[in-house]
Amino acid sequence: MQKLFLTLTTLSALALSGLVPQRAGAAEPPQSPERSGALQRLGQMFSPEIQTTISACLEQGKVDVAAGPTDQGNVRCGDGSTASPVLYRDYLTTVSDVLTASSLVGFRTVLQANAGVSPAMLRTFLNSPQGESILRQAVQTAITQSELLPATATDSTNILTDAVIARLLPSLQDPTTLDTLLGTTEQYNQVVQEFCTAPGMSIEQAKSRLPLNSLQLYAICIQESGVADEVLRLGGR
Numbered sequence: 001m002q003k004l005f006l007t008l009t010t011l012s013a014l015a016l017s018g019l020v021p022q023r024a025g026a027a028e029p030p031q032s033p034e035r036s037g038a039l040q041r042l043g044q045m046f047s048p049e050i051q052t053t054i055s056a057c058l059e060q061g062k063v064d065v066a067a068g069p070t071d072q073g074n075v076r077c078g079d080g081s082t083a084s085p086v087l088y089r090d091y092l093t094t095v096s097d098v099l100t101a102s103s104l105v106g107f108r109t110v111l112q113a114n115a116g117v118s119p120a121m122l123r124t125f126l127n128s129p130q131g132e133s134i135l136r137q138a139v140q141t142a143i144t145q146s147e148l149l150p151a152t153a154t155d156s157t158n159i160l161t162d163a164v165i166a167r168l169l170p171s172l173q174d175p176t177t178l179d180t181l182l183g184t185t186e187q188y189n190q191v192v193q194e195f196c197t198a199p200g201m202s203i204e205q206a207k208s209r210l211p212l213n214s215l216q217l218y219a220i221c222i223q224e225s226g227v228a229d230e231v232l233r234l235g236g237r
Contacts, residue, residue: 042225047200053094056086062149065156096163101218108178109228139164181219183212196221
């Protein structure tokens with residue numbers, strides 16, 4: 001079971017870091033060519049609107065989630081500035097959805113690769129206090145490793161973790177979630193062409209065109225990028 005949570009942590013951190021542009025002069029961690037290729041594909045997905053939301057306040061100390069929204073409902077940046085056009089609710093929803101979706105893709109991938117662990121075993125584990133605690137710790141670690149928020153922003157990390165757990169735990173406890181995560185073959189292909197491929201569209205536009213929720217839409221893009229397969233191949237299994 002520990003391998004499942006290791007993969008969740010690795011994949012979630014990579015998915016978020018792949019979607020956030022590198023700041024000028026920032027050191028990039030060494031990566032294999034294959035993993036870099038998967039991250040590059042993921043970083044080129046989605047509409048400019050979604051990419052702007054995820055990378056809000058990147059040059060202004062990152063988003064201060066714990067400070068809450070401005071009077072206009074926008075995010076506050078870590079350096080105290082309030083000029084970002086990104087709405088606080090959009091930031092929290094988008095980032096938590098991407099983290100939740102990447103976690104679900106990770107669980108689905110590892111369960112398929114390990115016959116000794118069944119979805120029922122996973123649900124039983126997560127229904128225990130220990131399981132929920134370990135899941136929360138894995139999500140916190142993924143957020144920290146992604147460097148989406150400042151390393152010292154404990155309160156912001158906790159708020160984002162709560163938002164992810166509120167989506168992730170019920171999803172994993174639902175026996176149908178992982179089976180339907182990537183939709184039908186036709187839906188998968190349509191999402192890749194219309195939502196995952198730039199210039200893409202907003203999440204609301206995508207949901208109006210397909211009977212899929214936001215977690216499924218993001219999960220399809222993450223799956224298509226190849227990041228999950230690389231995590232498995234390079235040691236997540």
